[in-house]
Amino acid sequence: MSRIFNALKLNKDDNVAVALRTIKAGEDLSIQGETATIKVMVDIPFGHKIATDLIQKDGKIIKYGECMGISTEEIEPGYHVHVFNVRGLKEDERLSALQEVRLP
Amino acid sequence: MKTFEGYRRTNGSIGVRNHVITINTVGELAGLTKKLAQMVPGVIPVAHQAGKAQYPEDLEQTIRTLKGTAGHPNVSAALFLGMGEDDPAEEIVEMLKEEGHHVHAITFQKDKTISEVLIEGKQWLEEALERSRSQQKESADITELIIGLECGGSDAWSGITANPAIGACSDSVVRDGGTSILAETTEAIGAEHILAGRAVDYEVREKFLKIVKDYEERIKETGEDIRSANPTPGNMAGGLTTLEEKSLGCIKKGGSSTLMEVIAYAEKPTKKGFVFMDTPGYDVESVAGLAAGGAQIVLFSTGKGSPTGSPIVPVIKIGTNPKLYEIMSEHIDVNAGKIIEGLNTIEEIGEEIYTKVMEAANGKLTAAEHHKNQEFAIWRLAQTM
Known part of the structure; x- marks a missing residue:
């Protein structure tokens, strides 16, 4: 097995990475294509997300380079990002996100 | 070229x-x-x-x-x-x-x-x-090729491996002058503002938002509400947090190209580049619609090994995880599970898919064709009278 990393970022602008296997607290997070290592603070099941940047309360969760949710509390790097600290967008937030996009 | x-x-x-x-x-x-x-x-x-x-x-x-x-x-x-x-x-x-x-x-x-x-x-x-x-063959190029993008039997890895890899392939096909059609309107619900934001003009944007809204209304009439029912408890256990995230994992099959046109089920695109077709999430009906709309080849990601094929178009199966490839390799053409194992990047699997597209275009049989999987069903909107 030539696995040399345990997480993947879907887009360079993302502030979360996806665990490619279950990662235990205390392990180093190694992301494909990146050199910086982050200490994993809690157990992260495979397929779940882990913060790679400090995410402020009410901050955007970026995956695939897109906003996939809003944080409900401050999330520090190395912590699990899931339903207990993230909510989906409200209807007016979706609409305003669309209004922000300028047509070519 | x-x-x-x-x-x-x-x-x-x-x-x-x-x-x-x-x-x-x-x-x-x-x-x-x-x-x-x-x-x-x-x-x-x-x-x-x-x-x-x-x-x-x-x-x-x-x-x-x-x-x-x-x-x-x-x-x-x-x-x-x-x-x-x-x-x-x-x-x-x-x-x-x-x-x-x-x-x-x-x-x-x-x-x-x-x-x-x-x-x-x-x-x-x-x-x-x-x-x-x-009948003799003659030379053609990528600008004459239309590929359809589909998923069926998705799992927690679909949005991480196979779908983004299909997206990378789709972007390459579009960049080279070809056409790719993303389908499955139901799967876009929750991320429609993101895809709409990639529309080439106001008209395309509004048409896309309308087909998503219409679909959602029809589902509501049956008593179901996609927005509140998703992500499902199973999705959450797999790591999906919000509806946007789930839908993004699906629409990423369409890469990040500009949305040029929105077409009805089984309708032919009039534009080249990235196009969206209004189809249901049910893979057999969706593949039949893509084919009837002129797609010569369909890319199909699966986490559970859905054997869906087509009677008239080669369907290229992209498996999302290594386990599936190990157990059902005879059903799978491309193993995107290699991304999880660290053997390949998303871009590399995207290139491998593109290579398979050209091989299939040149006549090489896909796994679904080899097994004569020839499913066909037509999408119906209303009850039978």
């Missing part, structure tokens, strides 16, 4: 296969359609249950799908079986003949026995098959 050898049709389109098919206009003839195909080895049956007791909008959609299927560039010849005086078989055949297609209709009336119909059909099919074998 990527090129391939295909079959040039009279109307100018290019096929990557040279199929002779039998196809019924009404469900009552599904059995005979299969029987007739069995009588002439090499002929593919396109049998289905639609065509009778349908609301006008559904009947129109059924006819558009049948016409798109029989007039598909991958089809060398098509024999329609119809029944009764108001059957659309003759009308569809006349329209297709005007476009230069080699087609024929046999309509069951009171004055014909079943054995007479079978004899007439068998003779026509044998001649059509012989004719197809004498």
Whole structure:
């Protein structure tokens, strides 16, 4: 097995990475294509997300380079990002996100 | 410029296969359609249950799908079986003949026995098959290729491995001047503002938002609410947090190209580049719609090994995880599970998929074709009357 990393970022602008296997607290997070290592603070099941940047309360969760949710509390790097600290967008937030996009 | 050898049709389109098919206009003839195909080895049956007791909008959609299927560039010849005086078989055949297609209709009336119909059909099919074998290939390039993008039997890895890799391939096809069609309107619910934000102009943006809204309304009429039901507890256990995230994982099959056009089910795109087709999430109906709309090849990601194929287009299966490839490798053409193992990047698997697309365009059989998986069903909006 030539696995040399345990997480993947879907887009360079993302502030979360996806665990490619279950990662235990205390392990180093190694992301494909990146050199910086982050200490994993809690157990992260495979397929779940882990913060790679400090995410402020009410901050955007970026995956695939897109906003996939809003944080409900401050999330520090190395912590699990899931339903207990993230909510989906409200209807007016979706609409305003669309209004922000300028047509070519 | 990527090129391939295909079959040039009279109307100018290019096929990557040279199929002779039998196809019924009404469900009552599904059995005979299969029987007739069995009588002439090499002929593919396109049998289905639609065509009778349908609301006008559904009947129109059924006819558009049948016409798109029989007039598909991958089809060398098509024999329609119809029944009764108001059957659309003759009308569809006349329209297709005007476009230069080699087609024929046999309509069951009171004055014909079943054995007479079978004899007439068998003779026509044998001649059509012989004719197809004498057709020569000629060179075509990627700008004439349309690929459809689909998923079925998704798992927690779909949005991480196979779908983004298909997206990378789609972006490459579009960059090279080809066309890719993303489908499955239901899967875009929750991320529609993101895809709409990639529209080329206001009109395309509004049309996309409208088909998503209309679909959601139809589902609500049945008492279901996609927004509040998703992500499901199973999705959450797999790591999906919000509906946006789930939908993004699906629409990422479309990469990040500009959305040029939004088309109806089984409708042909008029633009090149990245296009969206209004289809249901049910893979068999969605693949049939993509094919009827002119896609010559369909890319299909699966986490659970859905064997769905098509009677007329090569379906390329992209497996999402290593375990699936280990167990069901005979069903899978590309193992995107290598991304999880760290063996390849998303971009590399995207290139591997693109290579498979060109191989399939040049005639190499896909796993679904090899196994003769030839599913076909037409999307219906309303109840049967």
